Amino acid sequence: MVNQILYWEDVGEGTEIPPVSLELTHNRIIMGVCATRDNFPLHHDPEFAHASGYKGPAVAGAFLQGFLGRCVTDWSGPTGKLRKLTLPFRTPNCQGDTITASGKVTRKFLENGDHRVDCELTVTNQDGIATVNAQATVGLPSRA
Amino acid sequence: MALTEKDLALIGKESEPFYAPDDVCKCMIRHYCEMMEDPNPLYTDEEYAKKSKYGGIIAPPQMLMVWCMPRMWPFPEFPWMPMAELELPGVDTYIATDMIHEFYKPVRPGDKLRYVMKLDKVSDLKKTRIGEGHFITTTQTYYNQNDEVVGREIRTVLKYKPNE
Amino acid sequence: MTTDELPPEVQQYIGRLSSFMEGPDEVNKPMIRHWCEMVEDANPLYTDEEYAKNSEYGGIISPPTMLTTWVYPRWWPPLPLDEMDPAIGPAQLDVPLGDVPFFAASSITGEYLLPMRPGDKIRYQTELHSISPFKKIRIGAGHFVTTIHYYYNQRDELVGTTEFVLFRYRMEE
Amino acid sequence: MTHHIVYWDDVTEGQDIGSYSMQMTAVKISGGAWATRDTNPIHHDKDFALKAQQRDMIVNIMHSEGILSKLATDWSGPEGELKRTRFNIEGNCCVGDLMTVSGNVIRKWIGGEDEGFLAGLHLVELQVNSVTPVGPFCNAQITMALPAKK
Structure with a gap:
């Protein structure tokens, strides 16, 4: 279980967010379509994906949001609150890839009394290529 | 042998x-009907189902197995x-x-x-x-x-x- | 289209708001659970009744990143054309930007303001937020078109936003 | 929206209940497997399906039953109640196949005292067959209770 509480005071700039990995099997690709409800053919149809220049079906933005959201709260525990997530699209994450998300804290600040951190999150594939460089803002509980 | x-x-x-x-939930019923293209109003039409003898939405009976997967x-x-x-x-x-x-x-x-x-x-x-x-x-x-x-x-x- | 000034027929699109589109399903525990299966997310706020009940939320909440999922249009029966609002989605492609036949998703940003709980009905509205001046980048030259979805619950509370940036471009030698 | 009602009194044995076709695509088949929460890779993984001696990914059993039952209730209208289905697989239905479902009424009777939960109901039994261009896919005998006129 990921029920630990991570306090704002216990993190600093540079604190690492441990990696989480998923294998993008065909199974998970289809699971992603059904769970996100995004049925655009690029996300499940190998022929459509090939014709669009991809090596296979690529996961949707919503899938990556879910994956990065998980990466953050696996680290922060359930008392951490994802406030903002920016996800620039770069390299597609396709069927057959194994993707790993990890990150680090880049800034620690207070906003309207809320204790927050900004984080940089990176998704890399099995070839070591960074496919997504995302930014997240997370609210953490304070000991104060 | x-x-x-x-x-x-x-x-x-x-x-x-x-x-x-x-x-049992309405969303899984709706997703099932999407894939079967089943328009039966007892499964997805609140208004209709409310006035029917069931008094509300029912699951397609043939979904029995699905619930326990x-x-x-x-x-x-x-x-x-x-x-x-x-x-x-x-x-x-x-x-x-x-x-x-x-x-x-x-x-x-x-x-x-x-x-x-x-x-x-x-x-x-x-x-x-x-x-x-x-x-x-x-x-x-x-x-x-x-x-x-x-x-x-x-x-x-x-x-x-x-x-x- | 080589100056930074957008012509008036393009500018009139900026700020345009769509009507509301309601998600086909209420926020619900099975879809939350299926989402967690997808990314193997063990956060107990999403699936552990006991834990969630004793948390500050008093019960299960949806992963905030599920915002877009709650409003995806149904897959069947096909939506009648007159129920579709032309200002949604295609708006980004409708804007008369000249010879920019290609498009690529550039980024998506979610802001998560309030928890969504089982039983909530989520609807959204899209704003065509901005259109950049003509720019050259690695893949070609064109305009960034930014739309923002605003998501509300049944109490008219803004639960979150997603900002979607689309690059409409043409190839450059 | 109004829906049609088929009364038991108006049904005759042998009567045609119509037909329905569905083009089976990879999405339809794997989506059907997911809507029924069936994770067997034979329904979503082409390589696995080929290894298992199939032509391609195959439609799963709950999906097939859903489509056959749909023809029955499309015909009867929502007043008709599904009571019993007997479902047989004869072949398979793969990606690219056009599945065509058709059926007719094979029996009409009032449930007897010895028929348990069917006793006293106005019943019809339907034979519903599903075929693909390759051959028969599956079939079902579906017992439904219909409303009767006074």
């Missing part, structure tokens, strides 16, 4: 209950069932051949379903088009949270050794 002593002793035994991972992650621990203990030497591949469903009570959003599976019979080794095997007949009895039997599924599967 014939049935073993252990196989024969399992006939007539019941499994522990299998619980549905989700309550095991979750995909984290991998569930399966309850004991007699079928898993069958030895049936020499056969290793399953194929479903026949399935009977009986529907007794409407299943509604919010219901919590479970079933128990009984091993009814196992045939002697038989020759079929695809290989030699045993026909295994089981009955799954589905209950709701009020312990009412809502339906039953009688299933025959062939466990066989595929032809070379």
Whole structure:
């Protein structure tokens, strides 16, 4: 279980967010379509994906949001609150890839009394290529 | 090969209950109807269903099995069932051949379903088009949270050794 | 289209708001659970009743990142054309930007303001937020078109926003 | 929206209940497997399906049953109640196949005292068959209770 509480005071700039990995099997690709409800053919149809220049079906933005959201709260525990997530699209994450998300804290600040951190999150594939460089803002509980 | 002593002793035994991972819900009914292209208003049209004899949305009766499919992650621990203990030497591949469903009570959003599976019979080794095997007949009895039997599924599967 | 000034027929699109589109399903526990299966998310706020009940939320909440999922249009029956609002989605492609036949998703940003709980009905509205001046980037030259979805619950509370940036471009030698 | 009602009194044995076709695509088949929560890779993984001696990914059993039952209730209207289905698989239905489902009424009767939960109901039994261009796919005998005129 990921029920630990991570306090704002216990993190600093540079604190690492441990990696989480998923294998993008065909199974998970289809699971992603059904769970996100995004049925655009690029996300499940190998022929459509090939014709669009991809090596296979690529996961949707919503899938990556879910994956990065998980990466953050696996680290922060359930008392951490994802406030903002920016996800620039770069390299597609396709069927057959194994993707790993990890990150680090880049800034620690207070906003309207809320204790927050900004984080940089990176998704890399099995070839070591960074496919997504995302930014997240997370609210953490304070000991104060 | 014939049935073993252990196989024969399992006939007539019941499994522990299998619980549905989700309550019956309108969203899964709707997603099912999307894939089947089933427009029956009892399943998805609140207005219509409210005025019907059911007084509200019901699940397609044929969704019985769907509710109790095991979750995909984290991998569930399966309850004991007699079928898993069958030895049936020499056969290793399953194929479903026949399935009977009986529907007794409407299943509604919010219901919590479970079933128990009984091993009814196992045939002697038989020759079929695809290989030699045993026909295994089981009955799954589905209950709701009020312990009412809502339906039953009688299933025959062939466990066989595929032809070379 | 080589100056930074957008012509008036393009500018009139900026700020345009669509009507509301309601999600086909209420927020619900089975879809939350299926989402967690997808990314193997064990956060107990999403699936552990006991834990969630004793948390500050008092019960299960949806992963905030599920915002877009709650409002995806149904898959069947096909939506009648007159129920579709032309200002949604295609708006980004409708804007008369000249010879920019290609498009590529550039980024998506979610802001998560309030928890969504089982039973909530989520609807959204899209604003065509901005259109950049003509720019050259690695893949070609064109305009960034930014739309923002605003998501509300049944109490008219803004639960979150997603900002979607689309690059409409042409190839450059 | 109004929906048609088929009364038991108006049904005759042998009567045609119409037909329905569905083009089976990879999405339809794997989506059907997911809507029924069936994770067997034979329904979503082409390589696995080929290894299992199939032509391609195959439609799963709950999906097939859903489509056959749909024809029955499309015909009867929502007043008709599904009571019992007997479902047999004869072949398979793969990606690219056009599945065509058709059926007719094979029996009409009032449930007897010895028929348990069917006793006293106005019943019809339907034979519903599903075929693909390759051959028969599956069939079902579906027992339905219909409303009767006074």
